[in-house]
Amino acid sequence: MRSSQLSNEGVPLKSREVEAIPTPTSKILMNDFARQWSDTAESVLSAVRRVGGSGWYILGKEVSQFEALLAAHVQRQNVVGCASGLDAIELALRACKLTAGQRVLTTPLSAFATTLAIIRAGGVPVFVDVDDYGLIDTEQCRDALLEDRSMRFFVPVHLYGHALHRSALSELQNEFELTIVEDCAQAIGAFSEGHSVGSTGEVCAFSFYPTKNLGAMGDAGAVATDNMAVAARCRALRNYGQTERYQHDLLGMNSRLDELHAAILGEAFFPRLPEWTQRRQVIAATYRAGICNPGVLVPGAPEASQSVWHLFPVLVTATCREDFRLHLSNAGVESAIHYPTLIPYQAAMSQIPHQVKRPLTRAEEYSRSEVSLPIHPYLTQSEVERAIAAVNSWNP
Numbered sequence: 001m002r003s004s005q006l007s008n009e010g011v012p013l014k015s016r017e018v019e020a021i022p023t024p025t026s027k028i029l030m031n032d033f034a035r036q037w038s039d040t041a042e043s044v045l046s047a048v049r050r051v052g053g054s055g056w057y058i059l060g061k062e063v064s065q066f067e068a069l070l071a072a073h074v075q076r077q078n079v080v081g082c083a084s085g086l087d088a089i090e091l092a093l094r095a096c097k098l099t100a101g102q103r104v105l106t107t108p109l110s111a112f113a114t115t116l117a118i119i120r121a122g123g124v125p126v127f128v129d130v131d132d133y134g135l136i137d138t139e140q141c142r143d144a145l146l147e148d149r150s151m152r153f154f155v156p157v158h159l160y161g162h163a164l165h166r167s168a169l170s171e172l173q174n175e176f177e178l179t180i181v182e183d184c185a186q187a188i189g190a191f192s193e194g195h196s197v198g199s200t201g202e203v204c205a206f207s208f209y210p211t212k213n214l215g216a217m218g219d220a221g222a223v224a225t226d227n228m229a230v231a232a233r234c235r236a237l238r239n240y241g242q243t244e245r246y247q248h249d250l251l252g253m254n255s256r257l258d259e260l261h262a263a264i265l266g267e268a269f270f271p272r273l274p275e276w277t278q279r280r281q282v283i284a285a286t287y288r289a290g291i292c293n294p295g296v297l298v299p300g301a302p303e304a305s306q307s308v309w310h311l312f313p314v315l316v317t318a319t320c321r322e323d324f325r326l327h328l329s330n331a332g333v334e335s336a337i338h339y340p341t342l343i344p345y346q347a348a349m350s351q352i353p354h355q356v357k358r359p360l361t362r363a364e365e366y367s368r369s370e371v372s373l374p375i376h377p378y379l380t381q382s383e384v385e386r387a388i389a390a391v392n393s394w395n396p
C-alpha cells in the first residue's frame with residue numbers, strides 16, 4: 001500500500017485504484033471481480049501454490065487455520081467450515097436437534113436459502129413481517145411466539161449487512177427459551193451494542209459466496225458456536241455423519257470445505273476484510289449524504305446497528321421501479337432487487353408446509369419497491385459520485 005495516497009474520504013487508496021483507472025463511461029457494476037483480482041492475485045496465487053504443494057485438498061490445515069481466524073473474529077469458541085451458507089444453516093439446525101415438523105420463526109424477506117435450509121432440516125417455516133429497514137420485526141416475532149408457545153427455533157437474518165438489535169434478540173431468546181441460529185451470510189463484521197453478529201444465538205451461519213463481504217472464489221460457508229457438542233455434531237454432519245474414521249453415528253451430508261477455498265479466504269481475503277468493510281461504510285455514508293431525490297427513499301441502517309453494508313437498498317414507488325432502474329442503466333449504473341418475490345410466495349413453497357403471520361405489509365412493500373445500488377469495495381469515489389448523480393437526476 002502506498003500510504004501517502006489518500007482518497008478524498010481519507011481512506012488509503014490501494015494500488016488497484018491507480019492501476020485499474022476506469023474510463024469515465026465504464027459501467028458501474030454491482031460487483032467488480034476483475035478489480036478484485038488485480039488487487040489480490042498475488043496473495044491468491046501464493047495460497048494456491050501452498051495448497052498445491054501440500055498434496056492435501058480437503059479438510060486439512062488450511063481449513064483449521066481459517067476456522068481459527070473466523071472464530072476469533074466472531075468471538076466464538078468453535079467454527080466449522082462447510083460448503084455453503086445454505087449448508088451452514090442446515091447443519092446448525094440439525095446439530096441443534098431440530099426435529100421433523102418443528103416450527104421455525106423466520107423472515108419472508110431474504111435469500112431463498114434461509115428458508116430452504118429450514119425445510120431441508122425438517123422444520124416448518126413461520127414467517128412474520130419485517131421492519132422499516134427490511135429486517136425481521138422483533139415485536140411481531142414476540143406476538144407470534146406468544147401465540148405459539150411451543151415454537152422453539154428462530155432463524156433471524158442480519159439482512160443487507162445490518163445487525164439486528166442484540167438486546168431484542170437475547171430478550172426473545174431468554175423469554176421463549178429459543179434456539180437461535182443467526183443467518184449472518186450478509187453481515188460478517190457487523191456489530192450491535194458492541195457485540196458481533198453471530199454472538200447472540202446458540203449458533204450462527206456464514207456464507208462465503210463470491211459476492212459476500214468476505215467471498216471465496218467459489219462456494220464456501222461456516223458455522224460458529226460456543227457449544228462444543230453442537231460444534232462436534234456439525235463436524236460430523238458435514239462429513240457423512242462420521243465421528244471417527246468409518247464410524248457414522250449420524251446421517252450426515254457431504255459439506256466439506258476445500259483447502260483451496262480456505263487458503264484463499266484465509267490468506268488473500270480475510271486480511272482485507274477490515275479495509276473492505278470500511279470502504280463499504282464510507283460509500284454508504286457518501287450515498288446517504290448525497291442522495292436527495294424526493295422520489296428515492298433511503299432507509300439507512302437501524303440505530304443500534306454498526307452495519308457492514310453488504311447491499312445499499314433504496315425504496316421507490318412500486319410502479320416506477322422499472323423506470324428508475326432503466327434510468328440508472330442508461331446512466332451506466334447497474335442495480336439489483338433484493339428480493340422481488342417474498343419467500344412464502346415462491347412457487348416452490350406451494351406444496352410445502354409453512355405458516356404466514358399476516359399481514360406482511362412491509363415485506364411486500366420491500367419486494368415491490370426496493371432497489372440495491374452498487375456498493376462493493378472497489379468502487380472509486382468518482383463512480384460513487386456518478387451513481388449519486390444518476391439517482392438524483394431521475395424524474396419519478
Ligand SMILES: Cc1ncc(COP(=O)(O)O)c(C=O)c1O
Nearest residue numbers: 084085086111113114185207209
Ligand atoms: C441471507 C442469506 N442467507 C443464506 C445464503 C446462502 O448462502 P450460500 O449462497 O453460500 O448457500 C445467502 C446467500 O445467498 C444469503 O444472502
